Amino acid sequence: MSEALLRIRGLRKHYGDRLVLRSIDLDVAEHQVVCLIGGSGSGKSTLLRCVDLLDQVDDGTVHLGGVELTDPRLDANTARRRIGVVFQAYNLFPHLSVLDNITLAPTRVHGVPRKQAEDSARELLARLGLADKAQDYPDRLSGGQQQRAAIARALATEPELLLFDEITSALDPELVGEVLDVVADLKQRGLTILMATHEMGFARHAADQVCFLEDGVIREQGSAEQVLNNPRHASTQRFLSRVLDR
Amino acid sequence: MADETTAALKQQATEGDQGHQPSARQLERERFRRSRKRRDTWIAALCTAAFLVVVCVAVVASPGWVRVHTLFLNGAEFRKTFPSILHGFWLNIQMFLIAEVVILVLGLLIALVRVTRAPGLQPLRLAATVYVDVFRGVPTLLLVFLIGYGLPALQLQGTPSQPWVLGVIALTLSYTAYVAEVFRAGLNSVHPAQRNAARALGLSEPQTLRHVILPQAVRNVVPPLLNDFIALQKDTAMVAVLGPLEALREAQINADYDFNYTPYLGAALLFIAVTIPLTRYADRLQRRTAQRQRAEAAR
Numbered sequence: 001m002s003e004a005l006l007r008i009r010g011l012r013k014h015y016g017d018r019l020v021l022r023s024i025d026l027d028v029a030e031h032q033v034v035c036l037i038g039g040s041g042s043g044k045s046t047l048l049r050c051v052d053l054l055d056q057v058d059d060g061t062v063h064l065g066g067v068e069l070t071d072p073r074l075d076a077n078t079a080r081r082r083i084g085v086v087f088q089a090y091n092l093f094p095h096l097s098v099l100d101n102i103t104l105a106p107t108r109v110h111g112v113p114r115k116q117a118e119d120s121a122r123e124l125l126a127r128l129g130l131a132d133k134a135q136d137y138p139d140r141l142s143g144g145q146q147q148r149a150a151i152a153r154a155l156a157t158e159p160e161l162l163l164f165d166e167i168t169s170a171l172d173p174e175l176v177g178e179v180l181d182v183v184a185d186l187k188q189r190g191l192t193i194l195m196a197t198h199e200m201g202f203a204r205h206a207a208d209q210v211c212f213l214e215d216g217v218i219r220e221q222g223s224a225e226q227v228l229n230n231p232r233h234a235s236t237q238r239f240l241s242r243v244l245d246r
Numbered sequence: 247m248a249d250e251t252t253a254a255l256k257q258q259a260t261e262g263d264q265g266h267q268p269s270a271r272q273l274e275r276e277r278f279r280r281s282r283k284r285r286d287t288w289i290a291a292l293c294t295a296a297f298l299v300v301v302c303v304a305v306v307a308s309p310g311w312v313r314v315h316t317l318f319l320n321g322a323e324f325r326k327t328f329p330s331i332l333h334g335f336w337l338n339i340q341m342f343l344i345a346e347v348v349i350l351v352l353g354l355l356i357a358l359v360r361v362t363r364a365p366g367l368q369p370l371r372l373a374a375t376v377y378v379d380v381f382r383g384v385p386t387l388l389l390v391f392l393i394g395y396g397l398p399a400l401q402l403q404g405t406p407s408q409p410w411v412l413g414v415i416a417l418t419l420s421y422t423a424y425v426a427e428v429f430r431a432g433l434n435s436v437h438p439a440q441r442n443a444a445r446a447l448g449l450s451e452p453q454t455l456r457h458v459i460l461p462q463a464v465r466n467v468v469p470p471l472l473n474d475f476i477a478l479q480k481d482t483a484m485v486a487v488l489g490p491l492e493a494l495r496e497a498q499i500n501a502d503y504d505f506n507y508t509p510y511l512g513a514a515l516l517f518i519a520v521t522i523p524l525t526r527y528a529d530r531l532q533r534r535t536a537q538r539q540r541a542e543a544a545r
Contacts, residue, residue, distance in 0.1 A: 095461045095462050104447065104449070
């Protein structure tokens with residue numbers, strides 16, 4: 001394997017006095033799905049926000065395809081165009097229809113003609129099982145449908161890297177499956193995904209790599225099989241027994 | 247609202263299970279609710295009627311009633327003066343409409359300048375902040391005097407001299423400061439997650455403002471803006487102090503001439519005739535906004 005698509009070295013981030021990320025080293029190769037697991041407050045979401053430059057890093061570097069995103073001279077908007085993000089709370093735009101939510105970035109940021117953007121958006125919606133929801137407003141959709149629409153919105157700009165921030169945590173249990181099926185499909189299609197998740201079952205069969213975060217460092221990192229089934233660290237074992245015994 | 251909810255529930259129920267026969271118990275419940283509702287309506291009507299009778303009797307029986315009646319409720323005086331007041335009121339409407347358009351545009355611009363972070367706009371941002379601070383602090387009537395008498399006294403070239411134009415300028419200056427703050431509050435009320443989502447899609451700061459923040463902000467501030475415009479509609483009467491023949495000024499002239507206050511009442515009726523429908527409309531909008539926000543929060 002050549003140079004990783006996403007390369008994080010010595011990443012450090014604090015909010016005020018609280019050190020959230022101490023020193024994170026992480027590589028995500030192209031076509032890989034990497035799952036970040038760990039208790040709440042372990043720094044998973046912060047890590048994703050730093051990669052997408054929604055938060056400023058306090059030290060260390062993030063490279064995407066050889067370009068340093070953490071360079072302040074780089075235009076953050078240009079960098080973000082290569083990354084797609086899906087949030088825990090969907091964050092769809094409530095004043096726009098599902099279709100307009102999806103076509104906003106392609107038409108306004110990437111200069112795709114409206115007609116073409118709408119065609120690709122409808123294609124995406126059909127693939128995600130939302131063909132009949134194009135004209136609906138987000139508040140008419142169920143949580144699972146909203147999250148799938150949000151995934152479609154993130155995919156519409158054909159990003160090189162997808163960041164999923166606990167995208168199933170706000171969903172009712174019976175809706176989690178429909179969203180995770182979409183993620184599994186994206187993996188099949190060869191997309192590169194870095195995701196924070198609490199779904200250990202999903203991580204076990206879909207992740208190429210699992211990282212266990214605790215107190216702002218990656219305590220354990222390896223294949224899903226190794227980290228989830230044979231954790232070496234005592235803290236990983238404790239975390240897994242806590243979440244799996246529920 | 248409660249009626250709408252029950253109607254919606256009934257609709258759902260009839261759509262959901264066709265041919266459901268309500269049980270005897272349910273029928274009895276509905277009979278009881280109907281009779282309770284009839285009783286409540288009767289009580290409300292009787293109490294209102296009794297209250298009105300007591301107020302009328304108390305007013306008419308009071309020792310000053312005869313004077314009040316002749317000085318304030320003089321029918322002949324009303325008929326004589328109302329046409330000129332109505333004519334004057336047309337000027338109030340014109341001042342209101344012109345001021346409103348200018349205020350909306352300027353208010354929005356000032357709010358936008360205050361929330362953006364472009365370094366080149368720093369002087370404008372400073373000016374906008376000072377403007378809002380100063381003009382929100384000065385009483386509107388004082389501003390009308392200052393502009394109405396002060397501006398012509400400068401004798402600058404191109405300064406308008408008609409009193410009503412000066413009045414509109416004063417009202418605009420005062421209300422723009424308020425409306426700019428309403429818009430700014432609206433812009434700040436949009437959840438930061440919306441901004442994050444837009445930035446994550448690669449939208450620039452101005453694009454985020456234009457396509458994501460502003461549309462939601464405007465939707466949120468329509469009811470408070472309407473409230474400000476109801477107040478503006480009334481405050482056009484302040485321009486009377488500069489002398490243009492608007493409703494209050496007409497009423498004042500007639501009242502002074504006839505030593506009768508009925509013309510003031512005529513002017514008041516005209517203002518009420520415009521503000522009450524506007525108020526009801528603002529109420530309805532506010533209710534709808536609240537409903538929408540509840541619906542959004544419930545998800």
